Amino acid sequence: MTKQIALITGGTGGIGTAICKELAGNGVIVVANYFPADKVQAESWLDEMRKEYEHCYIVAADVTDYSSCGDMLESVTDNIGSIDILVNCAGITRDKTLKSMSPDQWNCVINTNLNSAYNVTQQLVQGMMERGFGRIINISSVNGQKGQFGQANYSAAKAGLHGFTMAVAQETASKGVTVNTVSPGYIETTMTSELPEQVLQSIVNAVPLKRMGTAQEVAYAVAWLADQKNAYITGANIPVNGGLFMSS
Numbered sequence: 001m002t003k004q005i006a007l008i009t010g011g012t013g014g015i016g017t018a019i020c021k022e023l024a025g026n027g028v029i030v031v032a033n034y035f036p037a038d039k040v041q042a043e044s045w046l047d048e049m050r051k052e053y054e055h056c057y058i059v060a061a062d063v064t065d066y067s068s069c070g071d072m073l074e075s076v077t078d079n080i081g082s083i084d085i086l087v088n089c090a091g092i093t094r095d096k097t098l099k100s101m102s103p104d105q106w107n108c109v110i111n112t113n114l115n116s117a118y119n120v121t122q123q124l125v126q127g128m129m130e131r132g133f134g135r136i137i138n139i140s141s142v143n144g145q146k147g148q149f150g151q152a153n154y155s156a157a158k159a160g161l162h163g164f165t166m167a168v169a170q171e172t173a174s175k176g177v178t179v180n181t182v183s184p185g186y187i188e189t190t191m192t193s194e195l196p197e198q199v200l201q202s203i204v205n206a207v208p209l210k211r212m213g214t215a216q217e218v219a220y221a222v223a224w225l226a227d228q229k230n231a232y233i234t235g236a237n238i239p240v241n242g243g244l245f246m247s248s
């Protein structure tokens with residue numbers, strides 16, 4: 001059987017790396033996208049990955065830029081092959097209460113966490129539908145489901161991302177392409193390491209499982225959704241949040 005190919009945006013980040021490892025461990029060829037200015041770090045990331053996983057690659061693109069994403073997709077298709085699995089994982093935070101949030105803090109979070117999914121998926125989805133197979137997984141957040149003080153930009157982007165999931169899932173279902181969201185709670189990565197210790201402690205206290213999650217636990221849900229056998233779940237939002245937010 002030919003190996004599947006996965007593109008993971010923000011693939012060299014905390015959760016992205018765990019997703020790359022989980023998929024590569026399942027025999028998938030993984031292509032990790034990185035922000036162009038991070039070339040040196042991305043190359044050393046690749047050196048590390050290659051020690052364990054032979055079929056691992058990196059590709060540069062600014063996911064906030066439509067034409068940069070187009071160039072990335074062309075490069076992957078020409079040099080590696082057609083993409084079967086897309087994980088939209090690139091994301092940033094710029095926390096501020098709304099009254100002091102600048103237009104730049106609003107726009108860069110919307111562009112990186114939400115418009116990025118359009119920029120990549122829109123240029124890829126037609127090919128997946130023509131080939132009759134695709135798995136698209138969008139990494140949202142518990143804070144897109146419940147909102148969060150100081151995160152109007154991030155909560156709006158992440159809630160919008162699941163709206164995007166549900167709409168695209170309906171457009172692609174008849175062609176063998178499933179589209180789902182994974183919404184992590186608080187996960188141990190550099191993104192959360194920037195939070196003050198006191199805030200982290202109060203978050204952990206509010207989590208029924210009484211701990212933060214690991215990137216590996218998010219990656220496991222992503223790999224499960226990406227599996228070829230997982231063909232009847234689409235438009236869903238899978239929470240990986242230790243019980244922090246429960247919905248029917």
Ligand code: NDP
Pocket residue numbers: 009010011012013014015016033034035036038061062063064088089090091092112113139140141142183184185186187188189190191192
């Ligand atoms: P990281 O900061 O480790 O990873 C995010 C990655 O996205 C980085 O590699 C970053 O590159 C990349 N990125 C940012 N902007 C761009 C861009 N314009 N073009 C290309 N790549 C870009 O964070 P996490 O691994 O923690 O987060 C991964 C995803 O999970 C994000 O979408 C985040 O919102 C989501 N999430 C995380 C949670 C957590 O608790 N950690 C909880 C819920 C959701 P660079 O290093 O150059 O900035």
